[in-house]
Amino acid sequence: MRIDGKQLVQCINFCLDLSMDGRLTDQQQSEALALAKRLRGSLMNLLTAEFPKDSVAVKEATEKLKSANEMLKQTKEQIDKFANTVAAVNEVLSKLDGLLSIVGKFL
Numbered sequence: 072m073r074i075d076g077k078q079l080v081q082c083i084n085f086c087l088d089l090s091m092d093g094r095l096t097d098q099q100q101s102e103a104l105a106l107a108k109r110l111r112g113s114l115m116n117l118l119t120a121e122f123p124k125d126s127v128a129v130k131e132a133t134e135k136l137k138s139a140n141e142m143l144k145q146t147k148e149q150i151d152k153f154a155n156t157v158a159a160v161n162e163v164l165s166k167l168d169g170l171l172s173i174v175g176k177f178l
Contacts, residue, residue, distance in 0.1 A: 072121070072122045072123065072124050072125065072126045072129050073117075073118075073120065073121060073122065073129070074117045074118075074120070074122075074129055074132060074133065074136075075133045075136060075137075076114065076117075076118050078133060078136040078137055078140060079110065079113070079114050079117065079136055080114065081136075081140050082110055082136055082139055082140050082143065083107050083110045083111050083114065085140060085143035085144065085147070086103045086104070086106045086107035086110060086143070087103075087104070087107045088147065089103035089143070089146070089147065090103035090104035090107055092147075092150065094150055094153075094154055095150070
């Protein structure tokens with residue numbers, strides 16, 4: 072039995088994406104990069120490892136990987152949603168500024 076390499080690669084990719092996302096703080100990006108590097112190190116060692124058939128530890132690790140991937144996906148979606156919300160509020164502010172400039176002309 073082997074670890075689910077596809078899930079592990081997906082987790083690494085999510086972390087790498089977050090490490091390069093300029094919407095996160097420098098510390099958050101650094102933490103995401105550190106996680107990606109540790110996961111990549113595990114990948115290199117685990118891809119060739121063979122575990123006993125029906126290994127509970129491998130099954131548990133695979134479930135944890137799936138869960139982590141879902142959480143990382145949701146985190147990215149939340150960051151995207153927040154960025155879209157900020158853009159929408161900026162658009163409202165732009166419209167309000169336009170209204171204020173019209174009012175200023177009449178005063």
